[in-house]
Amino acid sequence: MRIEDFLEKREAFQVAILKKLILEGGRVSYEKLRKDLNITKASLANYLEDITIYLEEYQGDCQVDSDGVFVELFLTPHFSIMTVYINYVKRSLKYQLIDYIFNYQEFTVIEISNDLSISESSLFRKIKELNSLLKEFNIKIKNGRIYGEELQIRYFYFQVFWFLTTYEEYQEVLLTNQNQSLINGFEKELDIKLNDLSRRRISLWFMISKKRASVSKKAYKNIVQKMIPYKEDYLNKQVRKLILLYFSRYSIEVEEEESMIHFIFLTTQSVLSEKAFIEYDLVRSRRTPTALVDTLLRETILLYYLPTKPSIALERKLTFYLSQINGTLYFFEGALELKDSQEFMAKESKTWGENLQALSEQLLKTALETINESNSSRSSLEKLTLVEYSTVLSIVDFTISKELIIGIDLDLMEMHAEILTQTLMLNLKNVIGITVEKYREHHTYDLVITTNLSSRFYTRATETYIVSEQFSKFDLNQIKTRINELKI
Amino acid sequence: MRIIIIGGSFAGITAALTARKKYKEAAIILLEKEEKIGFIPGTLYSLLNGEIDSLEEGYFITVEELERLAIQVQLNATVESMDTNSQKVTYNIFHQSVTIPYDKLILATGSVQDSYQVKGMESNKIVKYKTIEKTRVALELVEKNQVFTIVGGGQIGLEMADALINQKKHVQLIESMNGLVAKYFDQEMIAPLLKEMENQGVTFYFDETVKEIEEIEETVILKTQNHVIESDCAVFALSVKPNIPYLDPKVRRHEDGSVLVDKYLKTSIENVFAIGDTIQMQSSLSNETFYISLVNNAVRTGIVVADNLVHSQTPFIGSARTIGTKVFGYYIASTGMTEAESIFFDQKIAVRHVSQPISLFNKQQTINGKLIYNAVSGKILGAQFISKTNILEKINTLSLSIQMGLTVSELAQKDYFFHPAWSTVYDITNQLGLMKD
Numbered sequence: 001m002r003i004e005d006f007l008e009k010r011e012a013f014q015v016a017i018l019k020k021l022i023l024e025g026g027r028v029s030y031e032k033l034r035k036d037l038n039i040t041k042a043s044l045a046n047y048l049e050d051i052t053i054y055l056e057e058y059q060g061d062c063q064v065d066s067d068g069v070f071v072e073l074f075l076t077p078h079f080s081i082m083t084v085y086i087n088y089v090k091r092s093l094k095y096q097l098i099d100y101i102f103n104y105q106e107f108t109v110i111e112i113s114n115d116l117s118i119s120e121s122s123l124f125r126k127i128k129e130l131n132s133l134l135k136e137f138n139i140k141i142k143n144g145r146i147y148g149e150e151l152q153i154r155y156f157y158f159q160v161f162w163f164l165t166t167y168e169e170y171q172e173v174l175l176t177n178q179n180q181s182l183i184n185g186f187e188k189e190l191d192i193k194l195n196d197l198s199r200r201r202i203s204l205w206f207m208i209s210k211k212r213a214s215v216s217k218k219a220y221k222n223i224v225q226k227m228i229p230y231k232e233d234y235l236n237k238q239v240r241k242l243i244l245l246y247f248s249r250y251s252i253e254v255e256e257e258e259s260m261i262h263f264i265f266l267t268t269q270s271v272l273s274e275k276a277f278i279e280y281d282l283v284r285s286r287r288t289p290t291a292l293v294d295t296l297l298r299e300t301i302l303l304y305y306l307p308t309k310p311s312i313a314l315e316r317k318l319t320f321y322l323s324q325i326n327g328t329l330y331f332f333e334g335a336l337e338l339k340d341s342q343e344f345m346a347k348e349s350k351t352w353g354e355n356l357q358a359l360s361e362q363l364l365k366t367a368l369e370t371i372n373e374s375n376s377s378r379s380s381l382e383k384l385t386l387v388e389y390s391t392v393l394s395i396v397d398f399t400i401s402k403e404l405i406i407g408i409d410l411d412l413m414e415m416h417a418e419i420l421t422q423t424l425m426l427n428l429k430n431v432i433g434i435t436v437e438k439y440r441e442h443h444t445y446d447l448v449i450t451t452n453l454s455s456r457f458y459t460r461a462t463e464t465y466i467v468s469e470q471f472s473k474f475d476l477n478q479i480k481t482r483i484n485e486l487k488i
Numbered sequence: 489m490r491i492i493i494i495g496g497s498f499a500g501i502t503a504a505l506t507a508r509k510k511y512k513e514a515a516i517i518l519l520e521k522e523e524k525i526g527f528i529p530g531t532l533y534s535l536l537n538g539e540i541d542s543l544e545e546g547y548f549i550t551v552e553e554l555e556r557l558a559i560q561v562q563l564n565a566t567v568e569s570m571d572t573n574s575q576k577v578t579y580n581i582f583h584q585s586v587t588i589p590y591d592k593l594i595l596a597t598g599s600v601q602d603s604y605q606v607k608g609m610e611s612n613k614i615v616k617y618k619t620i621e622k623t624r625v626a627l628e629l630v631e632k633n634q635v636f637t638i639v640g641g642g643q644i645g646l647e648m649a650d651a652l653i654n655q656k657k658h659v660q661l662i663e664s665m666n667g668l669v670a671k672y673f674d675q676e677m678i679a680p681l682l683k684e685m686e687n688q689g690v691t692f693y694f695d696e697t698v699k700e701i702e703e704i705e706e707t708v709i710l711k712t713q714n715h716v717i718e719s720d721c722a723v724f725a726l727s728v729k730p731n732i733p734y735l736d737p738k739v740r741r742h743e744d745g746s747v748l749v750d751k752y753l754k755t756s757i758e759n760v761f762a763i764g765d766t767i768q769m770q771s772s773l774s775n776e777t778f779y780i781s782l783v784n785n786a787v788r789t790g791i792v793v794a795d796n797l798v799h800s801q802t803p804f805i806g807s808a809r810t811i812g813t814k815v816f817g818y819y820i821a822s823t824g825m826t827e828a829e830s831i832f833f834d835q836k837i838a839v840r841h842v843s844q845p846i847s848l849f850n851k852q853q854t855i856n857g858k859l860i861y862n863a864v865s866g867k868i869l870g871a872q873f874i875s876k877t878n879i880l881e882k883i884n885t886l887s888l889s890i891q892m893g894l895t896v897s898e899l900a901q902k903d904y905f906f907h908p909a910w911s912t913v914y915d916i917t918n919q920l921g922l923m924k925d
Contacts, residue, residue, distance in 0.1 A: 178777075214744065245829060249832075250779045
């Protein structure tokens with residue numbers, strides 16, 4: 001599911017308009033907006049009016065103006081548009097419902113209708129809509145409570161709350177003394193260092209866990225099955241000891257499965273650092289499904305890049321990232337998509353070619369076969385996994401591809417050559433894995449960008465690209481494509 | 489001023505007595521759901537070990553004593569709800585619902601022995617001890633049965649194992665952690681006791697969590713993740729939980745369900761206070777709060793709350809978590825944090841062990857002590873003792889040291905009496921301080 005799925009149609013369009021404005025650099029024509037969102041002129045006018053009213057509370061920090069031809073977004077430098085997105089979600093009825101259920105665990109129709117000031121029929125309709133969203137997480141709201149595997153329920157809330165909790169809220173509400181003690185416990189008992197992000201993630205996870213721990217009749221069927229191969233795992237045992245000791249300090253009765261939930265969280269949800277994971281990797285069991293998939297996928301990737309051999313550092317990084325992705329794929333169901341995965345894939349594949357996209361697909365297939373999951377209809381978690389494999393491959397690609405040296409040699413009047421060289425260098429500055437410089441004779445270049453029509457002029461250069469004096473966006477795209485081809 | 493106190497055990501009674509001294513004109517009403525007040529939860533253990541002869545001795549105060557002080561006691565009164573808007577409490581007494589107003593309300597209903605995770609807790613073959621009724625049933629169960637499985641290896645679990653072994657019963661003990669009284673003792677300290685228990689026939693199941701208790705005919709089956717353990721009876725010795733089903737939802741709670749109070753024991757709602765096992769206790773060692781069900785905390789919060797009913801003036805200084813008991817011939821005592829638990833502490837700690845004869849003339853009996861202290865500041869953080877001689881009082885010295893923020897060097901110099909028949913040249917508490925590098 002996407003976070004916008006909590007919103008009603010009207011609010012969803014308002015957020016879509018704001019996102020469009022952000023993507024388009026803050027200004028977009030009325031007509032383009034209307035066409036892109038596929039809405040009538042009257043609807044767009046209505047939504048813009050709603051947005052104007054909605055943004056009033058930010059007192060000019062965030063404002064949308066429209067003159068009927070263009071729509072423009074204004075943000076003050078210290079204001080984040082995330083604040084607006086977050087508030088849209090927090091005010092949605094569907095979100096308030098799941099938040100209410102989280103806080104009260106159980107509810108009666110009368111109680112929740114009163115507290116949220118909604119009619120019973122609206123309540124039932126919203127629960128139905130929510131249940132269709134929760135389906136991919138394999139959880140549902142029924143008879144006044146949330147049902148499903150405990151791990152899934154916490155995972156769902158974690159994904160949603162992580163998106164909606166601001167940094168300030170973490171500092172005030174979540175980094176309590178009790179959570180700080182637990183973080184100390186993790187660091188000392190497991191001999192690891194946790195960075196600020198990991199600390200915030202652990203704090204949120206434990207806020208959710210403490211709230212959920214006292215719920216009776218929790219379901220653990222899948223987790224117990226999936227954890228069988230990890231019974232003797234070193235880290236699993238350490239986490240069990242720590243969790244039991246920690247919870248014994250409070251009036252929280254924990255079940256055997258409680259520590260399993262935290263072991264899974266710790267090893268899959270971006271908590272351990274690469275260093276901590278690599279140390280664990282040395283002692284972890286090789287026969288667990290996730291360890292097997294990690295190894296298989298790593299070998300597949302390394303094989304793909306042969307004869308180039310990555311550095312040990314890169315191989316470690318690869319193992320670490322894969323372990324997080326594979327762990328999530330093995331233990332969890334459903335995903336909260338924060339980016340549009342298709343859009344991301346399209347962007348990725350355009351940049352890095354179809355080969356890597358095919359390799360990502362192969363990795364996912366191997367992973368699913370190894371952990372015995374069927375992929376007849378691709379779940380959103382699988383789609384997200386594909387994007388993440390692709391990201392990992394991009395990282396490998398960036399690092400493993402040889403550094404290209406590019407020379408710019410423009411046979412133009414000095415002033416024109418100067419400005420065009422500067423423009424080219426500026427545009428290529430952000431392309432990773434290349435060094436760009438003014439062409440120097442007797443030096444070796446992988447690519448020379450030139451105005452010289454005779455490519456044979458550069459005997460030492462392997463490739464040339466002839467640029468016109470009227471250097472264009474087309475030229476730049478061509479150059480970038482050439483660079484990518486040369487890298488592989 | 490009308491003060492209503494819900495709960496007639498250590499916390500509630502202490503609050504009533506202290507409030508009486510402080511507010512001569514106040515009307516003080518104590519509501520208690522049982523037919524008597526002041527039952528001592530450890531009565532079962534004392535009876536089985538022959539320390540007292542009858543259940544009737546298991547009370548620390550009577551209604552008459554309170555009434556003589558003009559404290560009105562309403563027995564058999566089960567509080568059903570409280571309304572903090574109108575400042576009223578509703579209780580049920582002999583099927584009649586009665587609502588009374590309050591100016592100040594003190595929640596002191598203590599804790600309950602229950603589990604929301606273990607299935608089958610309703611079985612009649614589970615020994616419980618918190619009320620006189622449950623103790624009476626427990627005594628019958630002990631008399632009629634031979635094989636007992638204790639669920640929980642904390643202080644209560646150990647005391648029950650000791651009492652049952654003394655009664656020539658066969659005892660099995662299931663503990664989810666990998667050791668005994670792990671909240672209070674590091675395992676190397678408790679090792680001699682564990683060995684003694686094994687010698688006396690206790691069978692242990694460590695790292696096992698009970699999931700279900702099932703009665704099949706005359707047998708109780710306890711199912712853990714790895715075992716199916718049979719016995720005649722089970723003994724509930726797991727941690728207790730706050731007993732506050734009547735709580736107005738507007739009163740803020742901790743995530744574990746206990747009532748959230750400030751340092752003056754005030755809840756989030758005006759004129760409502762909470763004490764004893766209904767709340768988490770402030771730690772004497774850090775800014776944290778814990779849930780620690782101990783009588784000393786109940787009594788001390790009962791005293792402090794009375795001071796704060798009208799004006800917030802006396803903060804509760806917190807708990808060092810001090811315990812002491814005698815089981816299987818060993819006196820064991822602990823205060824503050826254990827070395828195992830120090831992982832939750834953000835500073836570096838150091839530990840010292842001392843073993844010495846109990847007195848100058850008695851070199852056969854030894855006392856083993858352990859001190860946990862802040863490696864940088866030297867402040868004392870925790871201590872544990874084990875001995876076959878009664879050294880329990882010594883833990884109070886360490887407990888006070890923690891609460892006063894003493895350092896190891898100061899401990900080494902503390903004053904003490906010397907008598908060759910009753911002490912050594914260096915008292916062990918001083919010795920622990922001297923051991924610092």
